[in-house]
Amino acid sequence: MRIIVSEIPQEGLEKEFELPVTLEEGGAGHTAHVKMRAVRFGTRVIVDGRAEMGVSMSCSRCLKEFPHRLETDFRDEYLPFTVATGGGEHELKADEMDTGFYADDEIDVNELIKEQLLLVVPMKRLCVSECRGLCPICGTDLNQGECGCAAEEPDPRFAKLSGLKERLKK
Ligand SMILES: [Zn+2]
Ligand SMILES: [Zn+2]
Numbered sequence: 001m002r003i004i005v006s007e008i009p010q011e012g013l014e015k016e017f018e019l020p021v022t023l024e025e026g027g028a029g030h031t032a033h034v035k036m037r038a039v040r041f042g043t044r045v046i047v048d049g050r051a052e053m054g055v056s057m058s059c060s061r062c063l064k065e066f067p068h069r070l071e072t073d074f075r076d077e078y079l080p081f082t083v084a085t086g087g088g089e090h091e092l093k094a095d096e097m098d099t100g101f102y103a104d105d106e107i108d109v110n111e112l113i114k115e116q117l118l119l120v121v122p123m124k125r126l127c128v129s130e131c132r133g134l135c136p137i138c139g140t141d142l143n144q145g146e147c148g149c150a151a152e153e154p155d156p157r158f159a160k161l162s163g164l165k166e167r168l169k170k
Contacts, residue, residue: 001015001017001019001034001036001108001109001110002106002107002108002109003015003038003045003047003106003107003109004105004106005040005043005045005080005102005105005106005107006105008038008039008040008045012037012038012039012040013037013038013039014035014036014037015034015035015036015037015038016033016034016035016036017034018031018032018033018034019031019032019033019034019051019110019113019114020032021053021114021117023055023117023118023121028056030053030054030055031053032051032052032053032070032113032114032117033051033052033053034049034050034051034113035049035050035051036048036049036050036074036109036113037049038107038109043079043080044077044078044079045077045078045079045102045107046075046076046077046078047074047075047076047077047078047107047109047112048073048074048075048076049073049074050071050072050073050074051070051071051072051074051113051116051117052069052070052071053069053070053071053117054067054068054069054070055067055068055069055070056068057122057125058125059125059126059127059131060124060125060126061126061127061131061132061133061134062127062131062132062133062134062141062142062143063134064127064141066127068122068125070117070120070121071120072116072117072119072120074098074112074113074116075098076098076099076100076109076112077098077099077100078099078100078101078102078107079099079100079101079102080101080102080103081101081102081103082103098112098115098116100112128143131143135147135149137149
């Protein structure tokens, strides 16, 4: 979405649009739904809104694909490039707002919105918070039922070995 700064009306500009996003290089494309508002204060523009995107992820524990909804509220500030580099005319504030720059009266909001969606991708991707994962021995999905591996007697050869270890310790 491109915004022409000089065309932002006094009361602000509201936009609703679809934004194509790829979460990882070479990965599947997704479409984010974005609702935003741009307000202009001289040459400074504040863009805020909300982006939502439905994605499919694979569970870190059981590897199953599951749907997940990424949602983020954003509030970005845009400054003309010349002001930002104009030797201390404008002090960049270290507040919580992300700052972008624009040139030629035109703002492209897509990159900052994409970045913010990437930030809400969970590090730990679980299909359900209590996912039991796969049995490390036989690979059974333990959410579907027990496989019996854990209940089995330890291998007698290992039992002997650990007995040997015990003796070596003494
Ligand atoms: Zn899972
Ligand atoms: Zn098993």
